[in-house]
Amino acid sequence: MTERVAATPGLYPLPDRAKETLSDLKGHQKGDLLSGDESEAIVAEYDEVRAEYVDDQLDAGLDLITEGQGRWDDMIAHPLTVSDAVETGGIVRYYDNNNFYRDPRVVDDLDSSGDVAGELEKATDLLADADGGDDASLAATLPGPYSLADLATDEHYGDAAEFQAAIAEFLAGEVEAFPAHETLFLLEPSLVTDPPAEGDESTATDALATVADATDADVVVQTFYGALGEKLYAHLVDEAGADALGLDLVAGDRDDTVYNVQEFGSTDSLSLGLVDGQNTLVEEPETVAERVEWFESQIPLEGFDRTYLTPNTELFYLPTNKYREKLNALAAAAEVLD
Amino acid sequence: MVRNPEANRDQFRPEDHPNDTFLLSTVVGSYPKPKWLNRADELVDDPDSKFDESDLEEAHDDACRLITHEHERAGLDTVVDGEMRRNEMVEFFADRIDGYEFNGPVKVWGHNYFDKPSVVEEVEYDEPWLVDEFEFTAGVAERPVKVPITGPYTLGFWAFNEAYPSTEELVYDLADLVNEEVEKLVEAGARYIQIDEPALATTPEDHAIVGEALERIAAGIPEEVRIGLHVCYGDYSRVYPEINDYPIDEFDLELSNGDYEQIPVFEEPELEPDLALGVVDAHTAEIESVAEIKANIRQGLRVVPPEKLTISPDCGLKLLPRDIAYGKTENMVTAVREIEAEIDSGEIDLDNPLADD
Numbered sequence: 001m002t003e004r005v006a007a008t009p010g011l012y013p014l015p016d017r018a019k020e021t022l023s024d025l026k027g028h029q030k031g032d033l034l035s036g037d038e039s040e041a042i043v044a045e046y047d048e049v050r051a052e053y054v055d056d057q058l059d060a061g062l063d064l065i066t067e068g069q070g071r072w073d074d075m076i077a078h079p080l081t082v083s084d085a086v087e088t089g090g091i092v093r094y095y096d097n098n099n100f101y102r103d104p105r106v107v108d109d110l111d112s113s114g115d116v117a118g119e120l121e122k123a124t125d126l127l128a129d130a131d132g133g134d135d136a137s138l139a140a141t142l143p144g145p146y147s148l149a150d151l152a153t154d155e156h157y158g159d160a161a162e163f164q165a166a167i168a169e170f171l172a173g174e175v176e177a178f179p180a181h182e183t184l185f186l187l188e189p190s191l192v193t194d195p196p197a198e199g200d201e202s203t204a205t206d207a208l209a210t211v212a213d214a215t216d217a218d219v220v221v222q223t224f225y226g227a228l229g230e231k232l233y234a235h236l237v238d239e240a241g242a243d244a245l246g247l248d249l250v251a252g253d254r255d256d257t258v259y260n261v262q263e264f265g266s267t268d269s270l271s272l273g274l275v276d277g278q279n280t281l282v283e284e285p286e287t288v289a290e291r292v293e294w295f296e297s298q299i300p301l302e303g304f305d306r307t308y309l310t311p312n313t314e315l316f317y318l319p320t321n322k323y324r325e326k327l328n329a330l331a332a333a334a335e336v337l338d
Numbered sequence: 339m340v341r342n343p344e345a346n347r348d349q350f351r352p353e354d355h356p357n358d359t360f361l362l363s364t365v366v367g368s369y370p371k372p373k374w375l376n377r378a379d380e381l382v383d384d385p386d387s388k389f390d391e392s393d394l395e396e397a398h399d400d401a402c403r404l405i406t407h408e409h410e411r412a413g414l415d416t417v418v419d420g421e422m423r424r425n426e427m428v429e430f431f432a433d434r435i436d437g438y439e440f441n442g443p444v445k446v447w448g449h450n451y452f453d454k455p456s457v458v459e460e461v462e463y464d465e466p467w468l469v470d471e472f473e474f475t476a477g478v479a480e481r482p483v484k485v486p487i488t489g490p491y492t493l494g495f496w497a498f499n500e501a502y503p504s505t506e507e508l509v510y511d512l513a514d515l516v517n518e519e520v521e522k523l524v525e526a527g528a529r530y531i532q533i534d535e536p537a538l539a540t541t542p543e544d545h546a547i548v549g550e551a552l553e554r555i556a557a558g559i560p561e562e563v564r565i566g567l568h569v570c571y572g573d574y575s576r577v578y579p580e581i582n583d584y585p586i587d588e589f590d591l592e593l594s595n596g597d598y599e600q601i602p603v604f605e606e607p608e609l610e611p612d613l614a615l616g617v618v619d620a621h622t623a624e625i626e627s628v629a630e631i632k633a634n635i636r637q638g639l640r641v642v643p644p645e646k647l648t649i650s651p652d653c654g655l656k657l658l659p660r661d662i663a664y665g666k667t668e669n670m671v672t673a674v675r676e677i678e679a680e681i682d683s684g685e686i687d688l689d690n691p692l693a694d695d
Binding site for chain 2: 027032091093094098280316
């Protein structure tokens, strides 16, 4: 019997009040973005945001709770943009979106900072104190090494494979400092948008395995913005050290994704991107549940250990009211299936 | 197919124009708002203030009059009110079109947000969007007035689409509404319309959708009306030469920002619509010298003859300090008139416009 788990990889939109407070405290220019040594007032504001995110998720009834990553001004490039070995360059486009992040230029040996671990410690405390927090577990989120290397500029290592490996070691170091977590989401949109050249797949899967090896938690390699290429898919199933691959069933052609699973098998668990993280139209729980059943029915296997019910992307693209409705839709869909 | 720019260009030539050559000078549209107008916009939302909607309308009228005259003082051949009544280029129109709703701000980058609307049902035309604005500006202006309108591709793709099977279909419906608005503007006397499509720069592979949308916008619009298309901050080689098929009179581009590296894109094949060349940077707070702007104008002469060259800033100037925006505009017009005189006297070799005389 497959266990259905409603979860998100985080990166939530800031509550509207915090949008205003933080822009007043921090400013609007690229020099005002988060550097990792923010003032007490800014820390306090983010603490409130984090508490609100935990409440939102518990209210919705999600099975896994994320920290929400309200501080990640540079989206999934965040772990690098707060690193001492990185200088931030100009503002560059974030994938094919009307969103921008600071180009992280790696200029020195990367060393883990403990920045993300600090956020997760605070989330753990919130969860321990919250009503209903006992039934929920913590999910940690990081960029996958392939995407993080893709978003960054290497001005130090000088070799693409070496750079990816260094990013992987850096992320593994961050993971080792994490408090207890049940699941680790590694976000890997670049595997879809800018896949490795043929023959270079194992550099990417080795890097993923390096990060996955740093934790005992279940590791979900969450891909999005469309379907994976079939050869890369096969490599990821076999070599990435993932307990679950995350597949986007909203953007791109979902038949390609079904074909990949039918043809090349799958990880023991799967994470399905079921609600659209980039559209305000909120899916009915029944619709989401049908998508899960439809997908599972296409697959030759008897069942998986786990199916994660997730949004296909991060949720920061949405206004706050719709982000909350998306959480509710996911949690309600898991209940429909039970 | 390209429209007939020759049929409508001369009406913008002032009677007292000093040179034989005429390079049409214009602006893209937006201009810095006077500080007091921003305060007035806030004050009307303050429940403790006596400042009400009719006071705000008066403030908007005053600001439009002020900026229109500021454009005229700078010497522009065609003017805009600086978009004083508009807040943001998508929000302003989404607010006026049935079918859109607002749910709250979304992140663009850092702590910069945009009230990205959602299309929740079929879009429909209700009240005119810009006719009052145009009639007011035309009433206070001595020079012809240009009307910038956010294009349907940008209105469609910079919104959440909840209602249409594809955003392409939404864009075509929006294009029909823009056509209706342009017809009303033309009826009110407008002769210079500019469709703004910044979203095309982010997804140039969609150039055919923009082309089809423009066909709908231009349908039935007489040739004495000049229709421009403004695009900025993109890789133009990905939309050229396809734009030669667009039904437009003029293609308005940001090119000064990239130091004219992209000008050769338009050398072959020949550009069919007129070129509106950006000659001052909209995102640097230094006023370019007249000499520098004249050198920029010569870049345009590499790809079109003077009778097909319009001169404008790269983009809307609204993010600049107002004195800088004015200085850029004034120097731009001075440079245009000097280049015209140099063409008249034969100082500029039109076959080799970058050559020193």
